[in-house]
Amino acid sequence: MNLRARTLALVVVLLLLAAVPPVAALLDQPFYLDLFRRIMIFAIAALSLNLILGYGGMISFGHAVFLGVGAYAVGVLSHHGIQSGYLQWPVAIVASALVALAIGAISVRTSGVYFIMITLAFSQMLYYLGISIEEYGGDDGMRLTVRSQFPGLVNLDDGTAFYYLVFGLLVFFMFLVHRLVNSRFGMVIRAAKSNEARTRAIGFSPYAYRLMAFVIAGAMCGVAGALLVNHTSYLTPEFMNWTRSGELMFMVILGGIGTTLGPVLGAAVLLLLEDFLSGWTVHWQIILGPLLVLAVLFAKRGLAGLLPGGSRDGD
Amino acid sequence: MATDALLDVRGLAKSFGALRATDGVDLDVREGETHAIIGPNGAGKTTLIGQLAGNLRPDAGRIRFAGEDITALAAPARSRKGLARSFQITSIYREFTALDNVALAVQAHAGHSFRFWRPARSEPELRDPARAILEEVGLGARADVRAANLAHGEQRQLEIAMVLATRPRLMLLDEPVAGMGTDESQRMVRFLGGLKGKRTMVLVEHDMDAVFTLADRISVLVYGRIIASGTPEEIRANPEVRTAYLGEETEG
């Protein structure tokens, strides 16, 4: 029963997202196209974080760094004259995976508070590194003068086409994560989160699996970064700022840990909320801050947990 | 010198600050036997089990399993060698079903788990043995119940099922009937009795009925040392044991 409710909700959400371009065109509000495309890009990032945080219990507080790595991969290559998306995006993925491997190799060995602090520290390190490299704009960042070119496939300058590309990738990643978390690999990750002592006692050494999950999540977020830089046509180290990482975590939690739909809902709610509040006052963070605190204190199970059957592991 | 011992422990020692929790333990467990470890509260049974299972590193001494020195091996490696353990305080996957729980234990010994696509729940090589083991321990009808919703006694049975699912050469059972009512513990004791001879078991227990029913040999742990080791009759008759332990314990 709850499975059916979930699947239905999922389908409804996807249909709504797919309907945005025609509706936006009808209402002559291109702003909505932009807004929901942005939401979907962050949904992909949140989805990747959900893999390690929601299902794996790894509280990574530096996940936004991969948004930065992916974005910089595209931006830097573009800056040096390489405009082809067919080259840029694979580099973005590989670079994110490698950074994740480097950070993960050290951090995944630790757990709990150490893991939180270390992932935060490493992501800030790269943030400061980004600021210190004047060639790529330093803390001002730089423009992406030409969007990633995919001759023969899709023109990213066409807002609607770009929108559906992001949509397609979102659906693809949702499906991918769904398969991952229910596979043998996913079961080990989830078991290690549920009961680490028991997992070791039956014969699993969680480290390798967790590291792999960390790398996969990093690579996926790198794709989101490549999408983001194309979306904004601008790139700054702020993509990697720890406050971004905090926002991503909130998207995962608000949406509901350990569900496929959760990150999408979470991204939508948080970004729509930010958009709404910032329309009210320039000091919207003073409202958002306490709201988030209240959400943590009282709405632990997230939005997906509101569906019938409550929050259940796996879909 | 029990050279045919499956588990051979020599001079094991572990201290926590000034407390000598394990103070030079020698222990040997022969293949196929059921060996019980008893002792008053605070004797250091949990610490000993922790070191045998690989959760605690001993300060001194060595542990040989099937002829191989495993002292430096961590818990997952020991499990892969065939040394399985159950926990005194039930340690299962509460959000997963009973079947999922056991299937995970099967999975840990069914090749590597770097498989990313096929749902684990659809693999007969995992589900079938898991179901069979659940039947064996008497939880067949409860396979699809969330572990958190099982009764306490059923959860203890699930613990045992998970141990069995790893196809162990030696089972380290930490108070298997802890917290069980009379009926349940009798059923568990009967079940474990059915494993006698087929599996090697090291049993840490307080319940004297269970111990004397099941054990081929008993070792008595007091203040971190084994003060006596022998058949149940020998232990019953041993005056040291009586004073140190049996004289004080009247119920399990």
Added chain:
Amino acid sequence: MDPILVLEQTLNGLQLGVMLFLMAAGLTLVFGIMNLVNLAHGSLYMVGAYLATAFFQWTGSFLLAVPLALAGTLLAGIVVEVVALRTLYARDHLDQVLATFGLILFFNELIAILWGRAAIYAAAPTWLSGHIELFAGLRYPLYRLAIILVGVAVAALLWYVVTRTRLGMLIRAGASNRTMVAALGVNIRLLYTVVFGFGAALAGLAGLMAGPIYVVQPGMGEEILIQVFVVIVIGGIGSIRGAVAGALIVGMVDTLGRAFLKPTLATVLSPSAADTAGPALASMLIYMLMAAVLAARPEGLFPARGGG
């Protein structure tokens, strides 16, 4: 390399170490005793800096501004503890991280509303400005020297309290077994509030001293917080001794690295390469150090279990 310069930078490293220690001690105590990850610790540092600057401007007296700022920060800390953090003690770390993250957003914006987003100017009092001649050839800023002395004094005070007083005994007991301490009838709530207040005061002290040297603007707390995390990871969570060691190491490595890495590199690389690589590497130095320490000792150098 000019030995006077090296000495000067070493003292600067010590001074940074002192600031980091004050922050780390509070954070690590709160974590060790209450098992609370408090990201908003940096916000208290920021509050201390802003209050000191404001009180100094208002009263014209630094000596008056210091206790006022300390009291203000202490008050802010206690209010935060009672209102927001008490419910978090029972929650898991993820909840604590998220909730205190929300607090950071709140505080940063509050400060921005009250004082604006631009950096404000905080002056050292005239009797602490200027230099002092430590010995032949080495003239060192009096203010920085004062910070070092204050820091050492506080460290000594902390050591005394933790090892020689009843409160300290409770703190150490609570760090290793909080249920037992509660079972002994100690008013845990009060103890927690006291410990948290202590930590807040330390952060406020670091903040009020920081004004004249570092940039005072919204978000300043998080910049130092990241370094404090590195300190705690290197030193070991929950241990004062670890906080001291970690703070000194990080303070030294960061300061000396920023000062000398570029010129050192310039001896082997081209000047322009050293120009980019130098600062970039220097900013990454403490994180690489953290990675190295973790590789060798995942629990840090002096984890709480060992004492301290």
